[in-house]
Amino acid sequence: xxxxxTGFYDTFDRREKGTRAxxxxxxxxxxxxxxxxxxxMAELGIQDRTVFVSPVGCAAFCFYYFDCGHIAxxxxxxxxxxxxxxxxxxxxxxxSYQGDGDLGAIGFNNAFQAANRGDHFxxxxxxxxxxxxxxxxxAPTTMLGQRTTTTPFGRDASKEGYPLxxxxxxxxxQAPVYIERVSVADTKRINKARKAVRKALExxxxxxxxxxxxxxxxxxxxxxxxxxxAARYTIEEMERTFPLGCFRDRSExxxxxxxxxxxxxxxxxxxxxxxxxxxxxxxxxGERGFKFSGFGGQGVLSLGLVMARAxxxxxxxxxxxxxxxxxxxxxxxxxxxxxxxxxxxxxxVDRPDVLVAMSQPAAERYAGTVLPGGTVLYEASxxxxxxxxxxxxxxxxxxxxxxxxxxxxxxxxxxLGAMSALGLHGLPEExxxxxxxxxxxxxxxxxxxxxxxxxxxCDWARDNL
Amino acid sequence: MRRFVKGNEAxxxxxxxxxxxxxxxxxxxxxxxxxxxVADHFPRLGKEFLQAECExxxxxxxxxxxxxxxxxxxxxxxxGISLMQEGLSYMAGAQLPTVVVNIMRAGPxxxxxxxxxxxxxxxxxxxxxxxxxxxxxxxxxxxxxxxxTMKAFELAFRYRNPAVVLADxxxxxxxxxxxxxxxEAARPDTAAWAVQGxxxxxxxxISSTNLQNxxxxxxxxxxxxxxxxxxxxxxxxxxxxEDAEIVLTGYGTSARVARSAVxxxxxxxxxxxxxxxxxxxxxxxxxxxxxGRSGRILVVELSNGQYRNDVLLHLDRGIPCQVELIxxxxxxxxxxxxxxQKGMQMLEVGP
Ligand code: SF4
Numbered sequence: 171x172x173x174x175x176t177g178f179y180d181t182f183d184r185r186e187k188g189t190r191a192x193x194x195x196x197x198x199x200x201x202x203x204x205x206x207x208x209x210x211m212a213e214l215g216i217q218d219r220t221v222f223v224s225p226v227g228c229a230a231f232c233f234y235y236f237d238c239g240h241i242a243x244x245x246x247x248x249x250x251x252x253x254x255x256x257x258x259x260x261x262x263x264x265x266s267y268q269g270d271g272d273l274g275a276i277g278f279n280n281a282f283q284a285a286n287r288g289d290h291f292x293x294x295x296x297x298x299x300x301x302x303x304x305x306x307x308x309a310p311t312t313m314l315g316q317r318t319t320t321t322p323f324g325r326d327a328s329k330e331g332y333p334l335x336x337x338x339x340x341x342x343x344q345a346p347v348y349i350e351r352v353s354v355a356d357t358k359r360i361n362k363a364r365k366a367v368r369k370a371l372e373x374x375x376x377x378x379x380x381x382x383x384x385x386x387x388x389x390x391x392x393x394x395x396x397x398x399x400a401a402r403y404t405i406e407e408m409e410r411t412f413p414l415g416c417f418r419d420r421s422e423x424x425x426x427x428x429x430x431x432x433x434x435x436x437x438x439x440x441x442x443x444x445x446x447x448x449x450x451x452x453x454x455x456g457e458r459g460f461k462f463s464g465f466g467g468q469g470v471l472s473l474g475l476v477m478a479r480a481x482x483x484x485x486x487x488x489x490x491x492x493x494x495x496x497x498x499x500x501x502x503x504x505x506x507x508x509x510x511x512x513x514x515x516x517x518x519v520d521r522p523d524v525l526v527a528m529s530q531p532a533a534e535r536y537a538g539t540v541l542p543g544g545t546v547l548y549e550a551s552x553x554x555x556x557x558x559x560x561x562x563x564x565x566x567x568x569x570x571x572x573x574x575x576x577x578x579x580x581x582x583x584x585x586l587g588a589m590s591a592l593g594l595h596g597l598p599e600e601x602x603x604x605x606x607x608x609x610x611x612x613x614x615x616x617x618x619x620x621x622x623x624x625x626x627x628c629d630w631a632r633d634n635l
Numbered sequence: 636m637r638r639f640v641k642g643n644e645a646x647x648x649x650x651x652x653x654x655x656x657x658x659x660x661x662x663x664x665x666x667x668x669x670x671x672x673v674a675d676h677f678p679r680l681g682k683e684f685l686q687a688e689c690e691x692x693x694x695x696x697x698x699x700x701x702x703x704x705x706x707x708x709x710x711x712x713x714x715g716i717s718l719m720q721e722g723l724s725y726m727a728g729a730q731l732p733t734v735v736v737n738i739m740r741a742g743p744x745x746x747x748x749x750x751x752x753x754x755x756x757x758x759x760x761x762x763x764x765x766x767x768x769x770x771x772x773x774x775x776x777x778x779x780x781x782x783x784t785m786k787a788f789e790l791a792f793r794y795r796n797p798a799v800v801l802a803d804x805x806x807x808x809x810x811x812x813x814x815x816x817x818x819e820a821a822r823p824d825t826a827a828w829a830v831q832g833x834x835x836x837x838x839x840x841i842s843s844t845n846l847q848n849x850x851x852x853x854x855x856x857x858x859x860x861x862x863x864x865x866x867x868x869x870x871x872x873x874x875x876x877e878d879a880e881i882v883l884t885g886y887g888t889s890a891r892v893a894r895s896a897v898x899x900x901x902x903x904x905x906x907x908x909x910x911x912x913x914x915x916x917x918x919x920x921x922x923x924x925x926x927g928r929s930g931r932i933l934v935v936e937l938s939n940g941q942y943r944n945d946v947l948l949h950l951d952r953g954i955p956c957q958v959e960l961i962x963x964x965x966x967x968x969x970x971x972x973x974x975x976q977k978g979m980q981m982l983e984v985g986p
Contacts, residue, residue: 218834239830241702242842247695254699262832283688431678443636490810515895520970
C-alpha cells in the first residue's frame with residue numbers, strides 16, 4: 171500500500187475539484203519536493219506555526235497543496251516577503267519556495283541580502299536550469315551550451331555569462347546556518363533531499379536562523395524529454411555544473427542573539443515636551459518673516475531654531491524651514507522663520523522683514539529681497555550689501571563681541587541679543603533666554619557663556635544702533 | 636504635550652501612536668529623517684525597524700509583514716516610491732493594509748530634492764498596474780504629518796487597502812509645534828484574514844492571483860465597490876469660502892502658499908477663500924462644489940496640472956466656474972505675491 175503523503179490538503183482543487191493529482195507535468199521535480207516539505211512539516215508538527223511564501227513560476231500555486239498559512243507575492247520577492255514575515259513573527263516557521271529565475275535573476279538581491287542578514291526562514295530553491303512556466307527561457311542557472319527558447323544556439327559564456335552557482339555564492343556569507351544542494355532525480359538522491367528539508371525546517375523550529383536548500387529538479391516538458399531521460403539528464407548533466415553536497419551545517423551551534431536595546435514606554439520616549447502655551451490667534455501681532463543665512467557651521471540654523479522655539483513658547487504660531495541637502499554642502503546655510511498671530515500660511519520667506527546675514531555670499535544673495543521697511547542685520551566685518559529703498563541696514567560686530575566675551579563661536583547668540591535689543595522679533599525676552607538656555611541643554615557649561623555674549627550684544631546694540 | 640519637530644519626525648510619532656509594528660525602508664532625501672526617527676524609536680518600543688537593500692525589497696518585506704495582519708509602513712520619495720509600485724499593486728490586489736509616506740521631491744528621474752507635487756497622479760490614480768486605488772491623504776502642516784499618518788493606518792485597516800500620505804520636501808523638512816496624540820489607537824483585529832502562523836489562521840491565504848477571468852473580474856468589481864464606499868471618508872478644509880468671489884485651492888505646501896495669498900487678498904478687500912483637500916482619494920467632491928459656487932477657482936500646485944485636472948474632473952459641470960492654474964515645478968515654489976497677482980487677474984477679466 172502506498173502511504174498517503176501528509177502535510178497536504180485532502181484534495182488539490184487547483185486542477186479539478188476533489189482530485190489528489192497535482193498540476194505539475196509528469197516527471198516534474200516540484201511534486202517530489204512538495205511531498206518532502208509537506209511530510210517534514212507534518213512530522214515536525216509545525217503546520218500550525220508555518221507561513222509558506224510561494225513564488226511566481228510553475229510553483230505559484232503551492233497554496234493548493236500545503237496545509238498551512240499561505241502568502242503569495244510578486245515574482246522574485248518571496249525572500250523579501252519571508253524577511254518581513256519572520257521579522258514580525260519571530261517564533262514561527264517561515265518558508266520561501268523559489269525557482270531559479272525567481273531567486274537567481276529578478277529576486278537575487280533580496281535572496282542574497284536575506285541570507286546575509288541570516289533572516290530566520292528556510293529558503294527552498296528549485297533549480298531546473300530554465301524559466302519553466304513562461305516557456306523555457308534561459309535562467310541564470312542555464313548550463314553552458316544548453317539550448318533554451320532564448321538561447322537557441324546554446325548558452326554562450328562570452329555572451330550570456332556562466333551558470334550561477336547559488337550555494338557556492340551563499341557559502342561566502344557569514345550568517346547562513348545551513349546550505350546544501352540536493353537532487354530529486356532518483357530514490358537515493360531523494361532520500362538525501364528528504365534529510366536536507368527536514369534539517370532546514372528543524373533549524374526554523376529551533377529558531378536558529380537562515381537555511382538554504384537547492385534542489386536539482388527535472389523539467390521534462392521544457393527539456394523536451396520523457397521523465398526517464400529527464401532524470402538521467404539531471405544526474406549526468408546538471409550535477410557536472412552543480413555538484414551536490416552540504417556546503418555548511420552550523421545547526422549545532424548557538425544562534426547569535428541580538429544586542430539588547432534599552433526599552434521605553436511612549437511616555438518615556440517623548441519626555442516632558444515643550445513648555446509654553448498652545449498658540450492662540452492674536453490679530454494684534456502682525457506676521458513677520460525672517461531669513462537667517464551664512465556659512466554652514468556659523469550656527470544660523472540654530473539661531474533660527476532658538477527664535478522659533480521662543481515664539482512657540484510665547485504662544486505664537488511659528489514655522490522654521492531650513493535649507494537642506496546639497497544646498498548645505500556648498501557651504502551655504504539658511505533658514506526661514508515665520509512668526510505670526512494666526513496660523514502660518516507659506517513657510518517660505520521670499521521677501522523677509524528681517525534678514526540676518528553672517529557671510530558675504532548670504533548678504534549678497536538675500537539683502538535685495540528684504541521688504542521696504544524691513545531690516546538687514548549683518549556681520550559688521552562684511553561689506554555693506556545693496557538693498558531696496560526704505561530698508562534699514564545695520565552693521566553689527568557679532569564676531570568681535572562674541573570673541574571679546576570669551577566665546578568666539580557664539581556670534582549667532584550675539585545676533586540674537588541684537589535682535590532683542592532692537593525689538594526685531596517682538597517676543598518676550600524671558601522666552602528668548604529660556605529657548606537659548608534650552609538649546610545648550612546637552613552642553614550646560616555653555617549656557618552662562620552664551621548668556622554673557624547675549625547681554626553684551628544687547629548692550630552694544632542699544633548703545634550703538 | 637507639545638514638541639517642536641520636523642514634519643518627518645512627526646510622521647514617525649504618528650506611526651507610533653497608530654500602533655505601527657514594523658517599518659521597512661531605504662534611505663532617500665528628503666524623507667530620510669523618518670527612517671532616522673523610526674530607527675531610534677521603534678527598537679526601544681519593541682517594534683521592528685529594518686533598512687532594506689532596496690525599495691523593492693522594502694515594499695515586499697512590508698507585503699509579507701502586512702499579510703500577517705501587523706501594522707506596517709515605509710517612507711520614501713519619488714524614485715523610491717516608483718520602485719514600490721509593483722508591490723503596491725499586489726497589495727491592493729491582495730487587499731493588504733499598509734501606509735506609504737511619500738515626501739515628494741522634484742522629478743522626473745533623479746530630478747532634485749526640492750519640493751514638488753509631481754507624484755499626484757501616481758498616488759491618486761493607482762500608480763502600479765491594474766484597476767486599483769490607494770487611499771491618499773495630504774497633510775499641510777507638521778501637526779497633520781502626525782495626525783494624517785495615524786488616520787492613514789486607521790483607513791488602511793478599515794478598508795484593507797494601502798494608504799499613501801502624500802507630502803512634500805518642505806513639509807518633511809520644516810519644523811513646527813506638534814501637539815502629540817493623547818492616546819494610542821486601538822489595535823485592529825485581523826485574525827479573519829491575516830496569516831499569522833497559528834492554528835486560528837492556518838486556513839487563511841493572501842494572494843492577488845485568480846486564473847479564472849470571471850473570478851478575477853468579480854474581484855475587480857468588489858474592489859471598485861470598496862473604492863466607491865470610501866467616499867464617506869473624504870475630508871477638506873474650507874476657509875473663508877462662504878462669501879468668496881474667488882477660491883484658491885491646493886494641498887500640502889501649495890495650500891500653505893494659497894492660504895497666505897487668501898489672507899493678504901482679504902487684507903486688500905478681495906473676498907478670497909481656500910479649498911484644501913485633506914483626502915485626495917477619496918476626493919472631497921461636495922466641498923469642491925461649494926468652492927465652485929464662487930465662480931472662480933485658482934488651482935495652486937507644484938506640478939504640471941495633475942491636481943487641476945482632478946478639480947476639473949470632479950467639478951459639477953452645472954456650476955459655471957472659471958478654473959485657472961498657477962504652478963511651479965523643479966523644486967521651486969511660487970511666491971505668495973505671484974498667486975495674489977494671478978487671482979487679481981482672474982477677478983479683473985471676469986468669468
Ligand atoms: S513545466 Fe517543468 S517545472 Fe513546470 S510543471 Fe512542467 S515539468 Fe514542472
